[in-house]
Amino acid sequence: MKTASKAITELLSHGMAYRIEKIVEKTGFKKSTVSSALRELQAAGLVVKEKDPAFSYRYVYLSANAPQGFGISRRLCELNNILRELRREKNMVHA
Missing domain, CATH: 1.20.5 (Single alpha-helices involved in coiled-coils or other helix-helix interfaces)
Structure with a gap:
């Protein structure tokens, strides 16, 4: 079974930016698990969090690589x- 970090890394590896809700939907993990994994990936410099261009109060996540x-x-x-x-x-x- 894949870990949340591995699933998120694979999802973001194609260059698309996703909101957390979409990452939850596509990976099948709980929101709290995805949120924790995203924080760890950000701290490791593997994921970047940016303002959503469509909604200034929302964020999207994308791979740094x-x-x-x-x-x-x-x-x-x-x-x-x-x-x-x-x-x-x-x-x-x-x-």
Whole structure:
């Protein structure tokens, strides 16, 4: 039998964002179990919690490692943004 963390990780691995209610529905675990697993996955840096674009008072969860735009993971995208900013600062200093 799969653990809640494993089931959630698999569900989110395709890059889709889900509200907790949908994760409960799709995994079959109780809401309290899913909530606890999501907290653990967030603490481990495997899951990201973001404001739901449709409802500002709700949240969605997504994998920190799932492909985002152009197949690039969220972490790699963040690293690229940091490096771009550092290069820009370096160019400003040397200009």
